[in-house]
Amino acid sequence: MxxxxxxxxxxxxxxxxxxxxxxxxxxxxxxxxxxxxxxxxxxxxxxxxxxxxxxxxxxxxxxxxxxxxxxxxxxxxxxxxxxxxxxxxxxxxxxxxxxxxxxxxxxxxxxxxxxxxxxxxxxxxxxxxxxxxxxxxxxxxxxxxxxxxxxxxxxxxxxxxxxxxxxxxxxxxxxxxxxxxxxxxxxxxxxxxxxxxxxxxxxxxxxxxxxxxxxTTVPHVDAASDIKTEKLENVEITSYIKTDFFDVYQWKITGKAAFEATAPYTLVSVLEGEGTLSVEAGDYPLHKGTHFILPNEIKNWSIDGTLQIIASTP
The missing domain is CATH 2.60.120.10 (Jelly Rolls)
Known part of the structure; x- marks a missing residue:
């Protein structure tokens, strides 16, 4: 796939x-x-x-x-x-x-x-x-x-x-x-x-x-926060959380940004903007409100446009 x-x-x-x-x-x-x-x-x-x-x-x-x-x-x-x-x-x-x-x-x-x-x-x-x-x-x-x-x-x-x-x-x-x-x-x-x-x-x-x-957990304990942001070519990647259940990221894209898979599959939700997702099989339009999964076979992809995305991996 x-x-x-x-x-x-x-x-x-x-x-x-x-x-x-x-x-x-x-x-x-x-x-x-x-x-x-x-x-x-x-x-x-x-x-x-x-x-x-x-x-x-x-x-x-x-x-x-x-x-x-x-x-x-x-x-x-x-x-x-x-x-x-x-x-x-x-x-x-x-x-x-x-x-x-x-x-x-x-x-x-x-x-x-x-x-x-x-x-x-x-x-x-x-x-x-x-x-x-x-x-x-x-x-x-x-x-x-x-x-x-x-x-x-x-x-x-x-x-x-x-x-x-x-x-x-x-x-x-x-x-x-x-x-x-x-x-x-x-x-x-x-x-x-x-x-x-x-x-x-x-x-x-x-x-x-x-x-x-x-x-309920008693007494309440605030979850530890370890939010990290790195700037790469045309993308700012914020790592919000890494847990036993999921890792969650924000991608702020301005231009054409290249990505590599870090997990067997990736869940992606576009919160702002529009652009184009490019994989080996072709190009796909993205816009605010689009949701998709990048399956295991897709190891590299690029996104071109101005978009704010929340992504997660298992």
Whole structure:
């Protein structure tokens, strides 16, 4: 497979969603309450479809299952990563995700470690990141007594910020924030608090207090940050994070930039601009909102144009 795999995203309606995925990226939305674009996904709750080449019309999950050579014969039952764009028109629920051991034992799927690149944020917008409890007992007491202002850590954010959110971290994206999220391929979320909102059925949305207490890291520890930027010919590469689950980079391209593969395959999302991707098999137009995978056979490529890209590798 010497062509990139371009992907058709899956759009997910959410109680807290809005219209920015159309306004900013031009996606055709089913309603004005779309919260998530599952851009590169093999998860059964929203698998992306291949748009080009010999696997056109297949889902990413099917290609992973039947053509593992595309991914360098990588191990694992499931495609490990999921790239999303989230439009938080309203506050998301306060939540926490399990690690792999708890997720597999209790939910039958991987846990969820994730990271966020802030595409845009309204003035004064905030996230919830971590908590102030010192013991599990204190955490559970504060949750059950609803002492949210004492418990939750709030952080103001701006465009271009980056946050690593390991499993066990209490977190929430606040209203007015748009992010690109790189995460493990998991849809297990434990809600700690949801502002007493009601779902489409008119009933309060389900909370998962016991599971949340079980999996939350206590006391909270801020993830270490080791962001590095290097300037090469016509590209500035920022390395945001290297973990057991994913490495995440930003490529700021101005002109023609050459790249070499550093992993069996690479996930790519264009956040700004337009240009051309060139591989041995040919040239492919890129524009804001394009998502694709560079398979194992493509060891070298170039991108020409003015673009801002977030890339990740397993």
């Amino acid at each position: 010497n062509e990139p795999l371009f992907l058709k995203a899956v759009l997910q309606e959410k109680i807290w969603g809005g219209t920015k995925l159309k306004d900013v990226f031009g996606y055709d939305l089913p309603s004005d309450k779309v919260g998530e674009c599952w851009a590169i996904s093999a998860h059964p709750n929203g698998p992306s479809t291949i748009l080009n080449g010999p696997y056109q019309g297949m889902t990413l999950a099917e290609v992973w299952e039947k053509h593992r050579d595309v991914f360098g014969n990588a191990k694992g039952d499931v495609f490990p990563l999921l790239t999303k764009i989230l439009d938080a028109n309203d506050d998301l629920s306060v939540q926490v995700h399990p690690d792999d051991a708890y997720g597999l034992a209790h939910e039958g799927e991987l846990g969820k470690t994730e990271c966020w690149y802030v595409i845009d944020a309204d003035e004064g917008a905030e996230i919830i990141y971590g908590h102030h409890a010192q013991t599990k007992e204190e955490l559970e007491t504060m949750i059950r007594e609803g002492k949210w202002n004492d418990l939750l850590r709030r952080i103001k954010v701006k465009k271009g910020d980056f946050f690593f959110v390991p499993s066990g971290t209490i977190h929430a994206i606040g209203a007015g924030i748009m992010i690109l999220e790189t995460q493990q391929s998991s849809d297990t979320t434990y809600r700690v608090y949801d502002y007493d909102r009601k779902g489409d059925d008119g009933k309060p949305r389900e909370l998962h207090i016991q599971q949340s207490v079980d999996v």
